[in-house]
Amino acid sequence: MSGQSPAVVSASKLGLTFQTNDGPVQALSNVDLTIGKGEFVSFIGPSGCGKTTLLRVIADLEKPTSGTILVNGISPEQAREKRAYGYVFQAAALFPWRTIERNVALPLEIIGLSQAEQAERIKRTLELVNLSGFEKKYPWQLSGGMQQRASIARALAFDADLLLMDEPFGALDEIVRDHLNEQLLDLWDRTNKTICFVTHSIPEAVYLSTRIVVMSPRPGRVTDIIESTLPRKRPLDIRETPEFLAIAARVRDGLRAGHSYED
Amino acid sequence: MTWLKPSLQAVLALLLCLIAFALGAMSKPEAAALAQPTATIAYPYMGAKGLIIGLLLIAALVSMAKLTSIVEAIMLFVGAHAAAWLLIKGIAGFEGTALAPYFLLLAAAWLLAWRCVALLSALRPSQSVARNALRLVIPAIFGAWILIIWEAVTRGAGIPFILLPPPSAIGARIANSLPILGSDVRQTIFKAVLVGYVVGNLAGFIVAILADRVPFLRRGLLPIGNMVSALPIIGVAPIMVMWFGFDWPSKAAVVIIMTFFPMLVNTVAGLAASGHMERDLMRTYASGYWPTLLKLRLPAAMPFIFNALKINSTLALIGAIVAEFFGTPVVGMGFRISTEVGRMNIDMVWAEIAVAALAGSVFYGVVALVERAVTFWHPSVRGG
Structure with missing residues (x-):
């Protein structure tokens, strides 16, 4: 976090109430949050705590019903129109009628890049996620982990400074997940992007983040924000260190304090 | 043993x-x-x-x-x-x-x-x-x-020959009547069916896009469309003959009416078939209506659209043949069937039926082949 450069995301008193058939549901309540450039912020909490909703508000996929939120100093809608962020969904959401390289090219076609620039960015981002050689494959010919890597490549090809990731590795097995976590950290380190990462895994949150936002449900709110003391370079075995375990314990305490497990 | x-x-x-x-x-x-x-x-x-x-x-x-x-x-x-x-x-x-x-x-x-x-x-x-x-x-x-x-x-x-002629007699009749069968196929299939099929499907497709783009059309037109599609379409054949004359345009009009609604309904359903996540994805790219339509929603709708094309390939043939029962110049498959029945030339009727079945199968087969090429990515085609 740096005080000088403008915050990438700044929310104050943010609230969002869904109108459902069973009456209003308060998905977010009184969220105050500032995310600085280059941070890796994880949102963790049980299902229904509004962590995905918060990410979707940042992405302008939901409109808040109270409070204010700014992305790069402008409204989320303006930021979206300016293509300020890349978004990685829970599933890869690749288009099955496009090859991997055409999938990565999709956002580039929409913003109207030249063929040469598209080709250059496809090559670079597929290398970044270790998918070189799979350009001509269709998504359904690849494993789940490779598909999710392709969808990360698609978000990276966009080349926005902010990367929003909604449980991107939730559906993958632990071995693949460890591997992708490592690659993601490496990528963050090299590109200096700001990453907002939603997860429900405590080790994943602690391993990846510079800051962990602990949330709790009914209504969805922030109960704790934990600054990580871990170094920027993190080998996988850092997860056995006492420092790591201490942070994980604090996250767990935060989740418990939010009465997340009451039912 | x-x-x-x-x-x-x-x-x-x-x-x-x-x-x-x-x-x-x-x-x-x-x-x-x-x-x-x-x-x-x-x-x-x-x-x-x-x-x-x-x-x-x-x-x-x-x-x-x-x-x-x-x-x-x-x-x-x-x-x-x-x-x-x-x-x-x-x-x-x-x-x-x-x-x-x-x-x-x-x-x-x-x-x-x-x-x-x-x-x-x-x-x-x-x-x-x-x-x-x-x-x-x-x-x-x-x-x-x-x-x-x-x-x-x-x-x-x-x-008795009148009830059911043996296939060899039908085959002989086909071999001996190739010029007549050929002119009937030209009249009914290459004029009425193809023109009606192309125009009807295109109209259904375009109206579906319009209904998708313009909300009041979706609210107003689709319920009426569903009602009209429940009408016995063949019943309008005599009216089409009154409006468009005895030649093939009136048959093409019946085919247009028959093929329009399956295409409309299927395309509208197909345009709703793309997933929420994919649409959110396009939204995060600040993609406008037309890029989203072309790059996401139409490809995702293709299985539905081809469903309509396949249904319509048989409907069009039925529509054109039956419409000819209500008045036609002295050529056409429906005309031949209705007159040869009257003259007890049952083998000729069967010959026309065989030709219609063959033409219908080829028509359907071509559409199905194009479908396989276009929707190669769909689980029903790639198998798994």
Whole structure:
């Protein structure tokens, strides 16, 4: 976090109430949050705590019903129109009628890049996620982990400074997940992007983040924000260190304090 | 016994052959000849009877021996079809005189052909050429036997020509009437069906896009569209003839009305088929209506659109043929069917039906092939 450069995301008193058939549901309540450039912020909490909703508000996929939120100093809608962020969904959401390289090219076609620039960015981002050689494959010919890597490549090809990731590795097995976590950290380190990462895994949150936002449900709110003391370079075995375990314990305490497990 | 592996069809065929042999006379003239040994009465199967029974017996017995499937299948194929051919050839000139053994032998031959197809279906050849050949041979044998039984029964039992002509007569009629059939196909299929199909599908597609783009059309037009599609479309054929005259445009108009709504309804459903996540994705790219439509929603709608195209390929043919019943110049498949029925030329009616069935299959097949190429990515096409 740096005080000088403008915050990438700044929310104050943010609230969002869904109108459902069973009456209003308060998905977010009184969220105050500032995310600085280059941070890796994880949102963790049980299902229904509004962590995905918060990410979707940042992405302008939901409109808040109270409070204010700014992305790069402008409204989320303006930021979206300016293509300020890349978004990685829970599933890869690749288009099955496009090859991997055409999938990565999709956002580039929409913003109207030249063929040469598209080709250059496809090559670079597929290398970044270790998918070189799979350009001509269709998504359904690849494993789940490779598909999710392709969808990360698609978000990276966009080349926005902010990367929003909604449980991107939730559906993958632990071995693949460890591997992708490592690659993601490496990528963050090299590109200096700001990453907002939603997860429900405590080790994943602690391993990846510079800051962990602990949330709790009914209504969805922030109960704790934990600054990580871990170094920027993190080998996988850092997860056995006492420092790591201490942070994980604090996250767990935060989740418990939010009465997340009451039912 | 280790060298025998009995199969239901072969055992039954053997039994039928033995019963047929025990019953004796294959036809009424033969029965008469047997009753009066001194008179010289010509009767069918004078020399061939033993050959037919022998062929069937050998094929049935060999099929139960421990041989490779392919050898068995070939033996069965040859035996069953040679016997069937001899049966049908022998009854020529003696139509309607067949007795029980004729039908028993026919049934025995059919059972062996069944066994043959069953053996072929169980084959799993490793070469793709052989696999493709099998994919053609199995339905071909199946279809051939529909024709063989049709031919043998109509001739053996002497079914009146008016009720059901044998396929050989229909084939002969097709061969002799190629110019007439050709002009009918040109009139009905190349003018009415194709024009109506293209215009109807295109109109349905464009209106679906409009309804998607303009909310009031979606709210107002679709319910009315559903109501109109419930109307008996064929009932409007006479009105179309009044409006557009006797020639093919009135038939094309009926086809347009018939094909419009399946395309409209399917395209509207297809445009809603893309997932929320994919649409959110396009939103995060700040993609406008048209890029989202072209890059996401239309490709995702393709399986639905091809469904409509396939449904419409048969609807269009039905619509054009039936519409011709209500007034047409003296050419066209529907016209030919309705007039030749009146003139008791049932073989010509069947010839038109056969041509329509062939044209409809080709039409459907072409659409299905294009579908496979376009929706190669869909789980139903790529298989898994």
